[in-house]
Amino acid sequence: MAIPHPEWLNQALFYEIYPQSFLDTNEDGIGDLPGIIKKLDYIKDLGFNALWINPIFDSPFFDAGYDVRDFYAIAPRYGTMKDLTKLFKEAHKRGMHVLLDLVPGHTSTDCEWFKKSCQPEKNEYSDRYIWTDSVWKGEEDYPTLRGISARNGSVLTNFFSIQPALNYGFYEVHHPEFEEEIRGEGPQKTIQAMVDVITFYLKKGCDGFRVDMAGWLVKRDPEGDGNVKLWKQIFSQFREDYPEAAFISEWNNPLKSLKAGFDCDFLLQDLDSIQASLCRGEHPYFAFDDLDKNANEYFTRFDSLYEFAKKQKRFLSLISGNHDTVRVGKSLNEEELKFYFTFMFTMPSVPFLYYGDEIGMKYLEGLTSVEGGYQRTGSRTPMQWDESEQKGFSSNPNTYIQVNMDESVRPVSVQEKDENSLLSFLKSLLAFKKDHAALDNDASYQRIETKNSSPIVYIRKKGNERLMIALNPSKKIYSISLGKFAGQVLFSYGQNKIKEDKFSLYPRSFIILK
Numbered sequence: 001m002a003i004p005h006p007e008w009l010n011q012a013l014f015y016e017i018y019p020q021s022f023l024d025t026n027e028d029g030i031g032d033l034p035g036i037i038k039k040l041d042y043i044k045d046l047g048f049n050a051l052w053i054n055p056i057f058d059s060p061f062f063d064a065g066y067d068v069r070d071f072y073a074i075a076p077r078y079g080t081m082k083d084l085t086k087l088f089k090e091a092h093k094r095g096m097h098v099l100l101d102l103v104p105g106h107t108s109t110d111c112e113w114f115k116k117s118c119q120p121e122k123n124e125y126s127d128r129y130i131w132t133d134s135v136w137k138g139e140e141d142y143p144t145l146r147g148i149s150a151r152n153g154s155v156l157t158n159f160f161s162i163q164p165a166l167n168y169g170f171y172e173v174h175h176p177e178f179e180e181e182i183r184g185e186g187p188q189k190t191i192q193a194m195v196d197v198i199t200f201y202l203k204k205g206c207d208g209f210r211v212d213m214a215g216w217l218v219k220r221d222p223e224g225d226g227n228v229k230l231w232k233q234i235f236s237q238f239r240e241d242y243p244e245a246a247f248i249s250e251w252n253n254p255l256k257s258l259k260a261g262f263d264c265d266f267l268l269q270d271l272d273s274i275q276a277s278l279c280r281g282e283h284p285y286f287a288f289d290d291l292d293k294n295a296n297e298y299f300t301r302f303d304s305l306y307e308f309a310k311k312q313k314r315f316l317s318l319i320s321g322n323h324d325t326v327r328v329g330k331s332l333n334e335e336e337l338k339f340y341f342t343f344m345f346t347m348p349s350v351p352f353l354y355y356g357d358e359i360g361m362k363y364l365e366g367l368t369s370v371e372g373g374y375q376r377t378g379s380r381t382p383m384q385w386d387e388s389e390q391k392g393f394s395s396n397p398n399t400y401i402q403v404n405m406d407e408s409v410r411p412v413s414v415q416e417k418d419e420n421s422l423l424s425f426l427k428s429l430l431a432f433k434k435d436h437a438a439l440d441n442d443a444s445y446q447r448i449e450t451k452n453s454s455p456i457v458y459i460r461k462k463g464n465e466r467l468m469i470a471l472n473p474s475k476k477i478y479s480i481s482l483g484k485f486a487g488q489v490l491f492s493y494g495q496n497k498i499k500e501d502k503f504s505l506y507p508r509s510f511i512i513l514k
Helices: 007-011 033-038 040-046 081-093 112-117 185-203 225-236 254-260 296-312 334-346 374-379 422-434
Strands: 014-017 050-053 070-074 097-102 144-146 154-156 208-211 246-249 264-266 315-317 352-354 444-447 456-462 465-472 478-481 489-493 496-499 502-505 509-513
Touching: 033 040, 033 081, 040 422, 070 081, 070 185, 081 097, 097 185, 097 246, 185 208, 185 225, 225 254, 254 264, 254 296, 296 315, 296 444, 334 422, 334 465, 334 489, 334 509, 422 489, 465 502, 489 496, 496 509, 502 509
Parallel strands: 014 050, 014 352, 050 097, 097 208, 208 246, 246 264, 264 315
Antiparallel strands: 144 154, 444 456, 456 465, 465 509, 478 502, 489 509, 496 502
């Protein structure tokens, strides 16, 4: 029986690249595709075998490329379509997969689709976006733009006013004079247009997509059922031809996204999410402070979502952060991050690490917004490669976002030479994960309840291999039963002591044993 997800996801380890901040090779102060190609060996050497690249399509960049002008063109500042296909080929040579960032919810107002939809005469693109039937009439529950063209109507937008919403229909139709159901002619044409974009890049060698705002395409859909139906229809049109293409949703609701056909769903790390208490905020679980903490609230939700994902034969995705979140390095130092990374890469998920988190890059406070980043701009600063003037990112002193010169962060060139650095630790951890099938993304998982629930203890198993992982970032000592485990330590940090049928988990320590 065929599995519902691409088999390569069982061992996938993703590295997220914000392309404009990764490596500049043409001295314009902006990262580019040749820069990514140049660093493929670095990424592979760390232990990653897959990439997610934020949008590289042609754009006016009012929202960092999430305002697409042309889905079929590469932004000139990043390179050419030839550069992109070379990136696919070079990654594949190294046994790596590449996901692009699909933005199906909206385009830029500069997009030709939108310009044609603004025309008062009926044409192929008149219903590509959601227009009301009068410039004086808006939508009671969605923002609109009006008075921007000769067309007598207002158009719905997503997020910024320069991002008109593409028309996928309404699950609950309130104004039949201009709103359509999903199966209406306008939404169906939009669906086909997006399927065409997807298949265009799959044919060029792309291995799939991370899908922006996947759960918010169909409007007035409070339970998400309309979006589930939408994605089932979209996937039905190409999944059979591209069974190894992977699709990761920005939905933060696996009960809907995995049912819709996505292979993984991000468990987002905004401050109101289930991971905030583990690695973000004032007193995250993995911080070495003197507070009594436990991860009960986190696991109450995670364990139930994991069981659902397992039944669907799909995945959850744990992340270190991304381009929309405050960097994890703001809340956790290098030593604390070793604990979070051990957790993140030994739990059952398809994990994603944000570029720079491998060296503990910091959030840069007080930056003026760049390309629609606003408070997110501080998480998008250029990669810190070495100790040169611009940290090795560019030879141009006028980088599009200023380089964070915080001396507390040691660049890649320094950490590579230090066997105790965060970078060296992560490399060892990923090599260990690769060598142990029980840590594959699809290996089974069972959490062990401890009396006070302060340490995190769980078992991973696949085939004949069975491992126990125990993490204790607190200041206390805990005694934990070995059960049927032999007590052979395979990977550890800090002190631990094994005696008879128990082991002592000392403060600020973790252990992986069999």
